[in-house]
Amino acid sequence: MDRYPHKSIEAKWKAAWEREGLMTVDLNSSGEKYYCLMMYPYPSGDLHVGHGRNYVIGDALARYKLMEGCSVLAPMGWDAFGLPAENAALAYNIHPAVWTAENIKKMKEQFFEWGVLYDWDREITSCDPMYYRWTQWIFLQLYKSGLAYRKAASVNWCPSCKTVVANEQVIAGACERCGATIAERFLEQWFFKITAFADPLLDDLGQLEDWPERVIAMQRNWIDRSEGQEILFAIDDINKSVACFTTRPDTIFGATFLVLSLDHPYVPQLIEGTEMESQIREFIEREKALKLSGRALTEPSKEGVFTGRYAINPLNEAEIPIYIAPYVLMEYGTGAIMGVPGHDQRDFDFAKTHGLDIREVIQPIEGKSPFPDAAFEGKGIMVDSGSYSGLTSEEGFDKIAEYLESRSQGKRTIHYRLRDWLISRQRYWGAPIPMIHCGNCGIVPVPEEDLPVLLPEDVDFRPKGEGKSPLARNEDFVAVPCPSCGKRAMRDTDTMDTFVDSSWYYLRYLSPNDTEKPFDKALVDTWLPVDQYVGGVEHAILHLMYSRFITKFLQSKGYLSFSEPFRRLFTQGMITKDGVKMSKSKGNTVSPGSIIESMGADTMRLYILFCGPPERDSEWKDDSVEGCSRFLNRVYRLFEKHRDVLISTGEETIDVETLNDNEKKLFRKTHWTIVRVIDDINDNFHFNTAISAIMELSNEMGAFSDKEKIEPGLRSASVLLFAFDSLVRLLAPMTPHLCEEFWERMGHETSVFRSPLPAANPEYAKGEMITLVIQVNSRIRAREEIPIDLGEEEVRKKALENVRIRELMAGKEPKKVIVVQNKLVNIVM
RNA sequence: GCGAGAGUGGCGGAAUUGGCAGACGCGCUGGAUUUAGGAUCCAGUGAGGAACACUCGUGGGGGUUCGAAUCCCCCCUCUCGCACCA
Numbered sequence: 001m002d003r004y005p006h007k008s009i010e011a012k013w014k015a016a017w018e019r020e021g022l023m024t025v026d027l028n029s030s031g032e033k034y035y036c037l038m039m040y041p042y043p044s045g046d047l048h049v050g051h052g053r054n055y056v057i058g059d060a061l062a063r064y065k066l067m068e069g070c071s072v073l074a075p076m077g078w079d080a081f082g083l084p085a086e087n088a089a090l091a092y093n094i095h096p097a098v099w100t101a102e103n104i105k106k107m108k109e110q111f112f113e114w115g116v117l118y119d120w121d122r123e124i125t126s127c128d129p130m131y132y133r134w135t136q137w138i139f140l141q142l143y144k145s146g147l148a149y150r151k152a153a154s155v156n157w158c159p160s161c162k163t164v165v166a167n168e169q170v171i172a173g174a175c176e177r178c179g180a181t182i183a184e185r186f187l188e189q190w191f192f193k194i195t196a197f198a199d200p201l202l203d204d205l206g207q208l209e210d211w212p213e214r215v216i217a218m219q220r221n222w223i224d225r226s227e228g229q230e231i232l233f234a235i236d237d238i239n240k241s242v243a244c245f246t247t248r249p250d251t252i253f254g255a256t257f258l259v260l261s262l263d264h265p266y267v268p269q270l271i272e273g274t275e276m277e278s279q280i281r282e283f284i285e286r287e288k289a290l291k292l293s294g295r296a297l298t299e300p301s302k303e304g305v306f307t308g309r310y311a312i313n314p315l316n317e318a319e320i321p322i323y324i325a326p327y328v329l330m331e332y333g334t335g336a337i338m339g340v341p342g343h344d345q346r347d348f349d350f351a352k353t354h355g356l357d358i359r360e361v362i363q364p365i366e367g368k369s370p371f372p373d374a375a376f377e378g379k380g381i382m383v384d385s386g387s388y389s390g391l392t393s394e395e396g397f398d399k400i401a402e403y404l405e406s407r408s409q410g411k412r413t414i415h416y417r418l419r420d421w422l423i424s425r426q427r428y429w430g431a432p433i434p435m436i437h438c439g440n441c442g443i444v445p446v447p448e449e450d451l452p453v454l455l456p457e458d459v460d461f462r463p464k465g466e467g468k469s470p471l472a473r474n475e476d477f478v479a480v481p482c483p484s485c486g487k488r489a490m491r492d493t494d495t496m497d498t499f500v501d502s503s504w505y506y507l508r509y510l511s512p513n514d515t516e517k518p519f520d521k522a523l524v525d526t527w528l529p530v531d532q533y534v535g536g537v538e539h540a541i542l543h544l545m546y547s548r549f550i551t552k553f554l555q556s557k558g559y560l561s562f563s564e565p566f567r568r569l570f571t572q573g574m575i576t577k578d579g580v581k582m583s584k585s586k587g588n589t590v591s592p593g594s595i596i597e598s599m600g601a602d603t604m605r606l607y608i609l610f611c612g613p614p615e616r617d618s619e620w621k622d623d624s625v626e627g628c629s630r631f632l633n634r635v636y637r638l639f640e641k642h643r644d645v646l647i648s649t650g651e652e653t654i655d656v657e658t659l660n661d662n663e664k665k666l667f668r669k670t671h672w673t674i675v676r677v678i679d680d681i682n683d684n685f686h687f688n689t690a691i692s693a694i695m696e697l698s699n700e701m702g703a704f705s706d707k708e709k710i711e712p713g714l715r716s717a718s719v720l721l722f723a724f725d726s727l728v729r730l731l732a733p734m735t736p737h738l739c740e741e742f743w744e745r746m747g748h749e750t751s752v753f754r755s756p757l758p759a760a761n762p763e764y765a766k767g768e769m770i771t772l773v774i775q776v777n778s779r780i781r782a783r784e785e786i787p788i789d790l791g792e793e794e795v796r797k798k799a800l801e802n803v804r805i806r807e808l809m810a811g812k813e814p815k816k817v818i819v820v821q822n823k824l825v826n827i828v829m
Numbered sequence: 830g831c832g833a834g835a836g837u838g839g840c841g842g843a844a845u846u847g848g849c850a851g852a853c854g855c856g857c858u859g860g861a862u863u864u865a866g867g868a869u870c871c872a873g874u875g876a877g878g879a880a881c882a883c884u885c886g887u888g889g890g891g892g893u894u895c896g897a898a899u900c901c902c903c904c905c906u907c908u909c910g911c912a913c914c915a
Contacts, residue, residue: 003868214833218910221832226914246915259915301913325913332914339915345830346913417914540910610854612842616834617908619841624855630869631854637869689843692853699853706870773849778896780849818895823848828895 003629004636006600010737014112022753023062023117025073027510027523034070035527036062037506037566039535039543040077040124043103044084047110048589049608049620050575050582056608057572057685058534059116063733064681066753073527074117075509077124078104081132081430082498083161086461089429096429097457100127114592115601115736122509126501131508132431133452134518135501138550139434140445141557147193148423150443154263154330155422157185163426164189184288190433190494191420194549198223198416200563201548210568212615215540222541224417229401230334231410233258233311235322238269242311242322245333245415248343249404250396253385254361255338256351258311259304259323262287263330270322274308280324287326302327302346302353313338314409315400316386325350333415341375348375361385362393421546423497428461428470430495438482438489447483453491469493502543503550506530506565524560529567537571544569570685573617575608582620590620599629602735606632609687609734632738635698635731639724639742642710645717646724647747654718656764663719666704668767670723673697674760677730687734694731697723726758773824774799776808792819799825 017023038058041051062074078100085096092099104125111118124131142148155164160180164187175182194201202223205216228247235242244258260267262284271280283305304325311322320339327346328337341351341358351358360371362380369376379393388396404410424433432453434446446453456477461470471477472493482489507519510527514520544566551565574581577588595604607628612618639646659667673693680690701723708716725746732739732752743752766788772795774782782804786795796819799805809829816828 212833214910217833221911224911224914228915244915248915327913327915329914334915337915344915346915349913415914417911537909610841621841621855624841627854633869688841689853692843695853702870771849775848775896778848778894783849816895818848820848820896824896826848826895 003599003633004738006602006738009741010115010601013737013740014115016740017115017117017751018112020751022066022751023072023074023119024121025071025119027071027073027527029071031069031071033073033527033531034065035073035530035532036065037074037509037530037533038076039533039539040079040502040505041107042079042082042084043100043107045103045106047107047592048582049592049595049604050577050589052114052592052604053572053575053608053614054534054536055111055114055116056605057570057614057687059114060605060609060687060733061532061534061681061685062117063736063753064757067729067733067755067757069756073122073509074119075122075124075512076111076118076120077122077505077509078126079498079502079505080104080125080127081495081501083163083427083429086427086429090462095457096461097127110592113596113601114605122512124505124508124512126431126498126505127429127455129452129454130513130515131505132455132501134508135431135496135504136434136446136451136453137448137518138504138554139496139500140448140451142192142553143435143445145553145557147196147553148190149193150188150190152186152188153191153422154184154186155189156182157187159183161427164422164424189422189424190435190492191422192500192549194421194546195416195418197549197552198225198418200552201418201545204548204552204564207564208566208569211566212537212569212571215537215544215569215571218540219545222418222545226415226417228413228415229397229404229410230413231314231338231404232408233313233320233338235266235270235309235311237309238266240266240269241409242266242336243334244336244338245413246338246340248340248393248397249400249410250379250382250385250388250391250393251340251343251361252313252315252338252400253382253388254340254342254359255313255318255320256341256357256359257321257323257339257347257354259325259328259337259339259350260307261328261330261335262324262326264324264335267324270307270309271324276305276308280305280307284324290326302350304350304354306354314404314407321356323350323354331419332417342371343375343377345375345377359384365392421497421549423500424494425497426469427495428455428459430498431455431501432471433492433494433496435492436480436482436489437492438485438487440487441482441484441489444482444484444489450483455495469495471495499542499546503546504554506547507554507560519559521559521561525562528560529562529565532568532570533566534570534572536574540571570615572614573612575611575620576617577620579619590622595625599625600632600737602738603629603632606691606735610691611688613688614685631695631698632735634702635727636738638698638701638705639745641705642717642720642724643745645710645712645714646721646745648721648725649747654715654722658715659719660715662704662708663716664768666700666723667719668764669697669700670726671760671762671765672767674726674730674758675762675765678757678760681733690730691734694727697727701727728752729755729758770822772798774802774805775824775826776805777829778826781805781808788822790821792821795819795821795825799827 038054062072065072080100085100088099089096139148157164158175158180160178161175202225205219208216226247228245229249230243230245232241232243271277304323307322307324309322310319313320339347341347342360343362361382361384362376363369363383364378364380382388382391382396388399401412432455434451434453436444436446438444456474459470459474478490480489480491507524510523511520547565552563554560555563580586582589592604607625610628676693677690680686710716710720728739728742740752768788769785770788772784772786773780782802784802786798796817814827814829818826
């Protein structure tokens with residue numbers, strides 16, 4: 001048997017949808033609004049089937065929502081700035097803008113091939129001045145609010161990409177993008193003060209009920225709020241006090257030493273003139289070098305050096321030695337800690353290494369303390385703590401805070417792991433930072449009316465690695481009159497992290513061509529938050545945190561009326577091949593082209609949706625793709641066989657009472673399938689089980705077709721038509737071309753996507769007989785067909801009367817009989 | 830180490846208010862049709878077993894229950910994220 005003519009069918013409908021503008025939304029329509037957003041991709045060129053999953057899920061969802069009657073907004077755009085364009089440009093001697101444009105063209109063609117539809121009237125491209133003009137505008141708003149600031153900071157420098165990267169882009173000491181070991185550099189950089197929103201970013205996670213638990217957990221861990229106290233320890237020798245942050249002030253009587261980080265500002269003064277000065281300096285230099293090499297990031301070390309100085313514990317006036325050690329980080333808290341070896345394992349290890357005093361000042365309320373073999377890190381009862389002994393950790397926390405605050409020796413504070421977002425990049429292919437450095441006036445923002453600051457096209461963008469952007473070598477770009485005093489000044493030559501571009505793009509889709517403002521408040525307030533956001537979990541922290549931050553910022557300035565951009569988030573799993581992620585470098589990619597050529601885009605889509613639950617990783621199997629193709633061909637043959645009766649008149653009604661057994665069976669199966677499919681899709685997009693339900697229906701139809709005589713005018717024809725009509729509509733979001741073709745051949749003049757989903761009567765879905773399972777002592781001993789919803793007494797009677805069961809009971813009385821309606825009877829002997 | 834998720838046939842995976850384990854698909858076995866088929870159709874397919882009897886079976890070990898893939902406790906393995914965060 002030949003395969004159905006997928007090529008002609010698919011070409012026909014792709015063209016028809018484009019002509020009709022199926023996904024073109026009317027923003028003012030009255031229907032229920034549904035903003036269905038895919039994470040916009042980096043235009044890297046060819047997409048393999050692994051990439052396809054995201055778009056196929058999104059497209060099936062958008063089409064499904066259309067059929068639900070929603071006004072669906074499904075836009076697409078391009079995250080088009082970024083390093084790969086520069087790398088490709090260097091490799092192939094082609095301008096990044098040209099390379100990017102070519103890739104965008106290729107990818108649009110691929111979407112078209114897959115039958116993945118978007119409202120292309122709303123297309124946006126982040127490297128388009130029309131777009132990045134407003135990215136720069138957002139920068140200026142942040143600057144005006146004091147939330148974009150410049151700081152000389154120790155930053156993460158990627159020696160391979162020759163740029164600074166954000167903390168979030170450093171994975172275990174390596175560059176997220178290229179894997180090179182990150183080095184530390186001290187440079188002037190622009191930061192966004194995301195920490196100003198730390199609490200709302202944390203607290204509002206609670207509102208995001210439809211986000212995957214793990215994404216919420218990752219964000220929570222990333223922000224990591226710690227409540228504690230900053231306690232001042234006096235250092236008499238230098239007449240200063242050093243602040244130590246701790247979450248456990250209740251352990252302060254166990255503080256037997258104090259540790260400063262290598263970069264702590266007091267270090268030079270502390271060691272100056274001491275006999276160990278040169279030794280200590282050497283130690284610090286050595287440890288810093290180790291840190292740069294990345295070693296310290298993988299091997300926790302308890303190295304440290306005694307300064308010869310002492311600090312005073314403000315609670316018990318004890319003199320405790322001051323150490324300098326790399327395990328205390330300057331970037332967190334105050335860069336100094338009180339060492340409590342009895343109750344912090346790291347301090348314990350440090351004390352053991354250096355022979356320091358270890359004291360027990362907290363005992364567990366229940367259970368046994370690991371002390372003195374290890375630190376007891378739990379809370380409990382304070383002991384050996386002067387007048388505080390006997391208090392719980394919680395009581396001690398408050399009492400000590402009150403005492404210290406009354407003497408100005410400490411205060412309650414909150415610290416976060418979250419750091420400010422470093423957004424400067426010393427790269428060419430990004431949105432220029434709209435700031436000007438004037439010798440007279442200092443740093444001056446570019447006036448809003450002068451935006452965009454255009455990225456010059458003619459630039460030698462080969463990175464030289466001197467820590468400056470390629471733009472710095474372009475005299476025409478750099479030289480600019482100061483907007484404030486008019487004197488000769490210099491443009492900032494860094495560009496923005498591409499995550500700035502993507503932190504607001506979902507707002508721009510509503511008015512992509514607006515030249516007056518970045519987005520239209522009325523429209524975004526109507527259409528946002530995004531109803532469903534779909535993308536990869538790799539953006540769980542970076543993109544999603546930044547977008548939430550920018551949304552909260554814009555809301556705080558009155559530009560938006562909502563505080564969270566994405567109501568629901570769905571993160572699809574990867575498609576793996578041979579157990580690993582598909583990637584060009586591993587050579588295990590599957591190209592959609594040949595599948596579409598031989599079996600059609602519908603088959604590819606069907607398999608992508610069928611291969612497993614969409615939130616989990618799924619393995620690609622070529623053989624199983626074949627199975628999906630077979631299924632579609634079976635449906636097609638069934639249609640061909642009965643096409644004379646599969647014409648909708650719009651008048652069909654079916655009276656269940658008049659149906660014969662086969663007809664009833666198919667009729668009920670159809671209702672059951674409708675319920676199943678709609679439930680499965682609504683339940684976290686479980687297209688895989690929805691499709692298997694549709695396959696069951698198709699099997700049932702095949703059996704029906706073999707058993708019953710089906711001719712025009714017969715009841716059997718109406719039942720089959722009802723089944724087929726339902727199947728076509730349920731399957732349409734997944735295999736749109738073929739279903740659209742069926743729909744037309746069934747006599748419809750408008751698109752199947754303009755017609756509603758089939759409606760089920762749950763009563764009919766139930767069936768009238770069930771198989772009762774009869775157990776004796778929890779083992780299945782018999783089955784019996786009985787009418788559904790039979791009363792408990794009757795069910796019990798049926799079970800006990802069963803021949804096989806009576807045999808097994810051998811005339812004895814059961815101890816107990818458990819009846820579960822419509823399921824089973826368990827006879828306990 | 831901390832956090833999240835997962836572990837079910839030869840394979841992808843179904844089944845979760847506790848109630849027929851293995852839906853659906855792949856693969857495999859047998860058959861039909863066919864010049865032929867890697868097309869199509871039918872039947873079978875967790876293991877043991879002659880069996881439609883029966884026994885065993887959802888990573889391992891305990892427990893709760895008439896009944897556990899599902900709930901509780903302990904352990905093992907894998908994936909992902911974070912990782913000297915005071």
